[in-house]
Amino acid sequence: MFTERFLRHKRGAALSAAERARLESGISEVRTYQPRRLVARAGETLTESTLLIDGFMCRYLDDRAGLRQLVAIHVPGDFLDLHAYPLQTLDHDVATITGATAAIIPHSELDIIADAMPELTRKLWFSTLLDAAIHRAWLFRLGRLDAIARVAHFVCETNARLMSAGLSEGRRFALGLTQSDLAEVCGLTTVHVNRVVRQLREEGLCIFRSSLVEILDLERLTIRGQFNPAYLYIEDQAELLPSFTRRK
Amino acid sequence: MFTERFLRHKRGAALSAAERARLESGISEVRTYQPRRLVARAGETLTESTLLIDGFMCRYLDDRAGLRQLVAIHVPGDFLDLHAYPLQTLDHDVATITGATAAIIPHSELDIIADAMPELTRKLWFSTLLDAAIHRAWLFRLGRLDAIARVAHFVCETNARLMSAGLSEGRRFALGLTQSDLAEVCGLTTVHVNRVVRQLREEGLCIFRSSLVEILDLERLTIRGQFNPAYLYIEDQAELLPSFTRRK
DNA sequence: CTTTCGTGATGATGCAGGTTAATTTTGGCT
DNA sequence: AGCCAAAATTAACCTGCATCATCACGAAAG
Numbered sequence: 001m002f003t004e005r006f007l008r009h010k011r012g013a014a015l016s017a018a019e020r021a022r023l024e025s026g027i028s029e030v031r032t033y034q035p036r037r038l039v040a041r042a043g044e045t046l047t048e049s050t051l052l053i054d055g056f057m058c059r060y061l062d063d064r065a066g067l068r069q070l071v072a073i074h075v076p077g078d079f080l081d082l083h084a085y086p087l088q089t090l091d092h093d094v095a096t097i098t099g100a101t102a103a104i105i106p107h108s109e110l111d112i113i114a115d116a117m118p119e120l121t122r123k124l125w126f127s128t129l130l131d132a133a134i135h136r137a138w139l140f141r142l143g144r145l146d147a148i149a150r151v152a153h154f155v156c157e158t159n160a161r162l163m164s165a166g167l168s169e170g171r172r173f174a175l176g177l178t179q180s181d182l183a184e185v186c187g188l189t190t191v192h193v194n195r196v197v198r199q200l201r202e203e204g205l206c207i208f209r210s211s212l213v214e215i216l217d218l219e220r221l222t223i224r225g226q227f228n229p230a231y232l233y234i235e236d237q238a239e240l241l242p243s244f245t246r247r248k
Numbered sequence: 249m250f251t252e253r254f255l256r257h258k259r260g261a262a263l264s265a266a267e268r269a270r271l272e273s274g275i276s277e278v279r280t281y282q283p284r285r286l287v288a289r290a291g292e293t294l295t296e297s298t299l300l301i302d303g304f305m306c307r308y309l310d311d312r313a314g315l316r317q318l319v320a321i322h323v324p325g326d327f328l329d330l331h332a333y334p335l336q337t338l339d340h341d342v343a344t345i346t347g348a349t350a351a352i353i354p355h356s357e358l359d360i361i362a363d364a365m366p367e368l369t370r371k372l373w374f375s376t377l378l379d380a381a382i383h384r385a386w387l388f389r390l391g392r393l394d395a396i397a398r399v400a401h402f403v404c405e406t407n408a409r410l411m412s413a414g415l416s417e418g419r420r421f422a423l424g425l426t427q428s429d430l431a432e433v434c435g436l437t438t439v440h441v442n443r444v445v446r447q448l449r450e451e452g453l454c455i456f457r458s459s460l461v462e463i464l465d466l467e468r469l470t471i472r473g474q475f476n477p478a479y480l481y482i483e484d485q486a487e488l489l490p491s492f493t494r495r496k
Numbered sequence: 497c498t499t500t501c502g503t504g505a506t507g508a509t510g511c512a513g514g515t516t517a518a519t520t521t522t523g524g525c526t
Numbered sequence: 527a528g529c530c531a532a533a534a535t536t537a538a539c540c541t542g543c544a545t546c547a548t549c550a551c552g553a554a555a556g
Contacts, residue, residue: 012336043478061388064474069391071384083381086374088260091381091479114370118362125373126334132376133331133339135383136319140309142390143317143435147513178533187391192513194535210522210533226312230291231339395543426503440543442505458503 002027002053002103005077007127009164009240011233019120026109027051033100035176040094046084048106052076055100056175059092060184070185071138072131073097073158073175077165083128085110098176133231142187145226147196150186152225155206155213157232160241164234174212219244250275250301250351253325255375257412257488259481267368274357275299281348283424288342294332296354300324303348304423307340308432318433319386320379321345321406321423325413331376333358346424381479390435393474395444398434400473403454403461405480408489412482422460467492 003023007013015023028048033039039057040046052074059072059080071092074080084090085107114121134157141153158175162168179197180190188196197208205221207214215221222245229245251271255261263271276296281287287305288294300322307320307328319340322328332338333355362369382405389401406423410416427445428438436444445456453469455462463469470493477493 013334059384061384061392063388063392067392069388071387083377086261086370087377087381087481089481091481092384114366118366118369121366121369122334122362125376128373128380129331129335129376132380132383133335135380135387136307136309136340138387139319139383139390140311140317142387143432144309144311144315179535180533184391189514190534191515191536195513198535233335233337233339428503437544438504439506439545443543446505 002030003051005053005165005167006051006079007123008077008166009235010126010130011235013123013126013233015120015123019117019123022113022117022120023051023105026105026113027103028106028109029104031102031104033057033096033102035096035099038093038095040081040084040090042090042092045089046081046107048104049082049085049110050080051103051105052078052080053101053103056097056177057094057100057102058097058181059094061092068184069187070181071135073177073185075158075161075165075175076167078131079124079127082124083131085124086128097181130233133233137231138185147186147188147192148199149225150188151182151193151196151200152205152221153227154182154185154225155215156218156222156225156227157229158213159215159218160229160232160234163240164232171218172212172214176211178211179208218242250278251299253301253413253415254299254327255371256325256414257483258374258378259483261371261374261481263368263371267365267371270361270365270368271353274353274361275351276354276357277352279350279352281305281344281350283344283347286341286343288329288332288338290338290340293337294329294355296352297330297333297358298328298342299351299353300326300328301349301351304345304425305342305348305350306345306429307342309340316432317435318429319383321425321433323406323409323413323423324415326379327372327375330372331379333372334376345429378481381481385479395434395436395440396447397473398436399430399441399444399448400453400469401475402430402433402473403463404466404470404473404475405477406461407463407466408477408480408482411488412480419466420460420462424459426459427456466490 003020007015054076057074057080058070060068060070062068081094141150145153159173162173163170179193183190183193200206204216205224206216229241234240251268255263302324305322305328306318308316308318310316329342389398393401410421411418427441431438431441449455452464453472454464477489482488
């Protein structure tokens with residue numbers, strides 16, 4: 001069951017058994033990737049899309065000097081380049097962070113789904129728009145938060161997404177990010193990320209041990225990062241969001 | 249013809265006459281808005297979407313202190329909250345910048361389109377993903393560019409979008425932004441935007457006269473802002489992109 | 497006609513985070 | 527165990543942008 005995490009616990013977008021089965025049957029191949037490999041390059045025309053099953057991937061833009069700005073981190077259950085189905089070409093690069101496994105679904109299968117299953121199509125559309133909502137939260141992070149809050153916000157977001165995907169108990173996770181990756185996410189330098197990481201540790205908010213992140217005080221971390229998980233569209237019913245962040 | 253600018257000159261997403269007519273017939277109402285008004289609030293459930301016909305609007309997120317981070321600027325031809333169709337609720341606020349006119353299309357009409365016209369649905373999907381691509385470019389801007397480059401990048405982007413929509417000859421436009429709006433776009437303070445604006449003028453790159461922007465040297469401005477318009481998915485054929493930015 | 501308010505302009509000062517460079521630690525490999 | 531490259535850490539220094547304050551101007555309001 002490769003699609004079990006796809007749209008898991010997403011408000012108003014749960015897949016029916018038939019829809020899930022249809023997606024599964026559209027999988028042409030399951031591919032494995034080495035860590036730190038380029039998977040797709042900006043400007044490429046894609047004829048298939050990739051549902052991440054295991055491991056972590058990212059998307060990024062390069063500046064003139066070759067510095068990267070990450071624009072997304074993908075966790076298992078994310079349909080990581082589904083946007084290439086309507087867009088056809090990519091405007092950014094895609095790469096693995098850790099080793100990864102992914103299911104490949106040809107766009108020709110998506111065409112058939114689009115013709116015959118409008119409700120499933122709407123849910124696929126939803127999943128690409130969830131990525132866009134996360135982009136907006138990242139814009140807020142870069143535009144309005146200081147360095148510590150940026151890292152705190154990212155940790156809270158990633159924690160919430162992993163819980164929603166059923167991949168974390170809610171206080172610790174490891175997604176293979178180095179401090180320089182974190183810098184590329186947060187628009188900082190690695191040196192400064194290192195300072196921030198130390199300060200978060202000293203304030204008792206969270207600890208980074210190599211790639212493992214352990215949250216010590218989720219409530220204070222949430223406040224520090226001005227994190228409001230509404231944009232993740234996680235079902236209210238599920239006990240996935242700490243009470244202090246639950247929407248009214 | 250309210251939809252004439254929608255997806256205008258967008259690569260691989262041109263509307264057929266029938267598709268355009270179908271959209272037109274889905275319009276339930278044409279609404280006008282005063283400048284600087286809130287149009288939709290984060291958390292609201294929308295049952296209709298809004299195609300901007302005239303004027304400029306924006307979307308933004310608020311921080312705890314009430315400071316805004318703009319996450320999008322919308323120009324005529326943009327379907328500004330189409331993402332609310334699959335998402336149902338909004339994760340951000342929407343407001344006018346100038347006075348504006350917009351066509352309202354109920355989601356019930358979009359349901360009918362989704363059932364019957366998969367190709368048009370794919371183009372609607374495309375238009376929401378174009379917004380996401382612009383989000384990514386904004387992430388790059390905030391994460392990797394310094395203040396002058398951020399403003400330069402934004403000016404180049406807006407110029408390209410307005411040209412593509414047929415609303416600018418290509419060197420000047422007025423979208424009613426104050427310097428503090430520009431600050432909310434670029435993650436800066438108004439004071440610093442003022443200095444950046446002066447420097448862009450002194451370097452002969454572009455001039456801000458109240459809300460009018462006049463580009464003096466598009467090529468140097470493009471380089472200064474590291475602007476690469478590929479993410480706007482504008483048709484190559486159209487003479488809309490300066491030669492030095494045309495993709496190979 | 498004066499007051500108010502929004503916008504723009506400009507100077508002084510301080511600090512968050514960048515830059516550069518060196519050193520230490522870690523974790524794969526053989 | 528020993529080696530090597532990648533990652534983390536630390537220090538010294540510097541700068542871009544924020545912050546705070548003031549002033550000018552024009553449009554709208556009373």
